[in-house]
Amino acid sequence: MEKNFLKTNDFSRAELENIIESALKFKNGEIVDKPLAGKSVGLVFFNPSLRTRASMQVGVYELGGNAVILEPGGTSWTLEHRDGAVMDGNKTEHLAEFVRVLERYVSAIGVRTFAHMENWEEDRTEPILSAFARYASKPVINLESAMHHPCQSMADMMTIREKFGKKKKRILLTWAWHPKPLPMAVPNGFALAAAQFGHDLRIAHPKGYRLDTELMTEIERQTKENGGSLEVVNDVNTAFEDIEVVYAKSWGSKNFYGDANEDIRFRSSLRNDWIVDEAKMQRTNEAIFMHCLPVRRNVIVTDGVIDSPNSVVVDEAANRLHVQKAIMAKLIR
Numbered sequence: 041m042e043k044n045f046l047k048t049n050d051f052s053r054a055e056l057e058n059i060i061e062s063a064l065k066f067k068n069g070e071i072v073d074k075p076l077a078g079k080s081v082g083l084v085f086f087n088p089s090l091r092t093r094a095s096m097q098v099g100v101y102e103l104g105g106n107a108v109i110l111e112p113g114g115t116s117w118t119l120e121h122r123d124g125a126v127m128d129g130n131k132t133e134h135l136a137e138f139v140r141v142l143e144r145y146v147s148a149i150g151v152r153t154f155a156h157m158e159n160w161e162e163d164r165t166e167p168i169l170s171a172f173a174r175y176a177s178k179p180v181i182n183l184e185s186a187m188h189h190p191c192q193s194m195a196d197m198m199t200i201r202e203k204f205g206k207k208k209k210r211i212l213l214t215w216a217w218h219p220k221p222l223p224m225a226v227p228n229g230f231a232l233a234a235a236q237f238g239h240d241l242r243i244a245h246p247k248g249y250r251l252d253t254e255l256m257t258e259i260e261r262q263t264k265e266n267g268g269s270l271e272v273v274n275d276v277n278t279a280f281e282d283i284e285v286v287y288a289k290s291w292g293s294k295n296f297y298g299d300a301n302e303d304i305r306f307r308s309s310l311r312n313d314w315i316v317d318e319a320k321m322q323r324t325n326e327a328i329f330m331h332c333l334p335v336r337r338n339v340i341v342t343d344g345v346i347d348s349p350n351s352v353v354v355d356e357a358a359n360r361l362h363v364q365k366a367i368m369a370k371l372i373r
């Protein structure tokens with residue numbers, strides 16, 4: 041088993057299935073173990089959170105451990121991550137010391153570090169998450185990085201499994217209009233995990249919003265290896281035909297990366313079409329509606345859809361707790 045939990049494709053399908061089996065057992069009370077008794081877990085948040093922070097803190101507690109929450113630049117020092125940096129600016133501490141000191145106290149480190157949305161080539165290399173993994177000898181858990189949100193992706197796969205069982209499903213990952221460009225970690229991670237679990241995946245986005253090329257190649261490879269399929273479409277209306285799971289998310293274009301105003305101008309004509317509404321859901325095969333949350337109502341999805349019986353967004357968020365407990369129980373010794 042891999043030491044860290046940075047992205048789902050570091051793990052085999054069997055290992056991922058095993059995590060979901062454990063998560064289901066944690067959820068139904070079949071597992072009540074306290075593997076973190078007497079242990080602490082560091083949770084480092086460079087960015088805001090409701091679900092990830094609360095579910096990790098509660099999860100560590102329920103496993104018998106203690107969560108140490110740190111917010112660089114807020115409740116802890118500002119952090120430099122670049123090798124060889126001359127630290128005469130506004131960064132007080134280097135990750136080299138931060139990580140190696142913190143892990144003397146804790147048994148694992150969770151880290152949330154969003155894409156900076158300035159330089160695509162830099163963001164796609166996960167500079168900060170990679171530095172954590174490089175300096176740490178204890179497990180590092182990705183709580184959303186520039187490119188992946190694997191705990192979310194696993195909660196998503198668990199939710200689909202709960203609703204439908206183990207059979208593969210016809211899944212739509214649809215881009216949605218949002219007033220500003222957002223990072224790609226959630227759609228990247230969801231598409232990759234759906235491919236690893238062998239689903240038939242359709243990705244719908246306007247022209248210009250294609251996901252990372254290398255990642256798309258990996259998604260295609262995973263669908264083939266796991267008995268699923270991959271289709272990319274640019275027509276939002278036909279995209280919903282015959283679909284069983286609708287997963288909505290907005291993301292920014294690589295074409296305008298670092299220039300939010302240009303992306304905002306480009307997407308201005310897309311607002312009316314790229315929203316998940318009742319008419320589009322009618323075209324599906326009674327699909328469930330999923331979103332990682334937080335979501336902008338009546339922008340990404342209408343009230344009618346998110347408040348409908350087919351919406352599973354709250355179950356999906358609840359599953360973060362169970363799946364993260366399963367991940368921590370596997371990784372932390």
Ligand code: CP
Nearest residue numbers: 089090091092332333
């Ligand atoms: N889905 C998710 O990660 O939510 P938070 O940003 O609130 O943690």
